[in-house]
Amino acid sequence: MRYPTNDLENFWLPFTANKDFKRDPRLVVEGKGLYYTSHEGHELIDAVSGLFCSPAGQSRPEIAEAVHEQMLELAYIPSFNHGHPAAFELARQISRITPGDLDYVFFANSGSEAVETALKIALLYHRATGEGQRMRLVGRERGYHGVNFAGFSVGGMVRNREMYGLGVPGVVHLRHTWLEENRFSKGQPENGVELADDLQRFCDLHGGDTIAACIVEPVAGSIGCYVPPKGYLERLREICDANGILLIFDEVITGFGRMGTAFAGQRFGVEPDIMTMAKALTNGAIPMGGVAVSDKVYKTITEAGPEKGIEFYHGYTYTAHPAACAAGIAALGIYEREGLFDKSAAMEDFFLDQVFSLQDVGVVTDIRGIGMLAAVDLAAQDGTPGARGAGAVKDLYKAGVFTKVTGDSILIAPPFVSEEKDIERMIGTIRDVISAY
Numbered sequence: 001m002r003y004p005t006n007d008l009e010n011f012w013l014p015f016t017a018n019k020d021f022k023r024d025p026r027l028v029v030e031g032k033g034l035y036y037t038s039h040e041g042h043e044l045i046d047a048v049s050g051l052f053c054s055p056a057g058q059s060r061p062e063i064a065e066a067v068h069e070q071m072l073e074l075a076y077i078p079s080f081n082h083g084h085p086a087a088f089e090l091a092r093q094i095s096r097i098t099p100g101d102l103d104y105v106f107f108a109n110s111g112s113e114a115v116e117t118a119l120k121i122a123l124l125y126h127r128a129t130g131e132g133q134r135m136r137l138v139g140r141e142r143g144y145h146g147v148n149f150a151g152f153s154v155g156g157m158v159r160n161r162e163m164y165g166l167g168v169p170g171v172v173h174l175r176h177t178w179l180e181e182n183r184f185s186k187g188q189p190e191n192g193v194e195l196a197d198d199l200q201r202f203c204d205l206h207g208g209d210t211i212a213a214c215i216v217e218p219v220a221g222s223i224g225c226y227v228p229p230k231g232y233l234e235r236l237r238e239i240c241d242a243n244g245i246l247l248i249f250d251e252v253i254t255g256f257g258r259m260g261t262a263f264a265g266q267r268f269g270v271e272p273d274i275m276t277m278a279k280a281l282t283n284g285a286i287p288m289g290g291v292a293v294s295d296k297v298y299k300t301i302t303e304a305g306p307e308k309g310i311e312f313y314h315g316y317t318y319t320a321h322p323a324a325c326a327a328g329i330a331a332l333g334i335y336e337r338e339g340l341f342d343k344s345a346a347m348e349d350f351f352l353d354q355v356f357s358l359q360d361v362g363v364v365t366d367i368r369g370i371g372m373l374a375a376v377d378l379a380a381q382d383g384t385p386g387a388r389g390a391g392a393v394k395d396l397y398k399a400g401v402f403t404k405v406t407g408d409s410i411l412i413a414p415p416f417v418s419e420e421k422d423i424e425r426m427i428g429t430i431r432d433v434i435s436a437y
Ligand SMILES: Cc1ncc(COP(=O)(O)O)c(C=O)c1O
Pocket: 109, 110, 111, 112, 113, 115, 144, 145, 146, 147, 217, 221, 222, 250, 251, 252, 253, 278, 279
């Protein structure tokens, strides 16, 4: 352990019950490959890739070395009016694996910042085409697009919104895609394509030419793996095209192989105009987010800008930070050399069979999954949503499996370097814990 932990008081943990945590803390002191080690010396198998961040496993030396070398050579340079080689190289490498012509990449430092950036690009694009009246944004109930103002406004998770005022104006929400009749669907559910028609209803109600963009997660991740019904994303794309609306896919979780393809857009055969990414972009090693935009979006905005003036008044002090770029290049190198996107695709059937084997556990009310992403819903405890999940966080940790719990759903997203025996261990441990409920 490199740093002593003398006092737990001063660190305010995010999305955490701080008082409860500080009474019974869970500190992780080491992460190597598929395993974390707790401060008490317990081993935890990582069933959620950190937080959907680390498909190549924890603490990869190749990434550490690349960052170390970059930090000694050029630790910082702003990207405002300057550049450095790693930024251009990472953008080039990303553009090789993005769907279609999403070939231009803007860098941010997190998924939340990527979302803010994407929404601003959408508004700017319409300004550039002379359609500045397009100001409305469409999100979706139960969607998660990070915690910043526009992100929580287009997002649809009540707890993330209810305390923070009005958010950005002019946002409307599609209905979420969880349907009772789709319970225990493996892969894309049969029912619910018509839920995409909500977008057409917004066009009919507000005027299609007042809507700038529709943002969705291709597979809603944080809420607990809501897989798009068959035909749903295609329908959204059609309605966007018919009404001049930009389609934004938030691929912060689904990007970089989670669906067995580089991005979910390729798996579902639907190309967005704008796409966000983060998390696995650096295998989680250094914070970084990005936005890939189509040729049309980039060129429309840059060509509409003044010849020598700035086209996009936006950016971060740490946009394309050299350490993050080095980590990104190293991570993409690992994904390619080890064929990790293909490995993810090859493991999908085994993984989903394992997860769906939990269907016979009494407390399980639904299971959903696609690619290397799944969620197991547990019945609420004493009618209080979230209480069972809060207990499960602790019980799973004590039993030696590291997962994410949202409400009463356990999220499972193994690293792609997992073998069958590792997945059996993850699911076996989860079974032991929830069978006792
Ligand atoms: C789809 C999606 N968008 C945005 C975010 C926000 O990312 P960050 O926590 O890096 O700001 C997340 C985080 O889980 C996410 O799942």
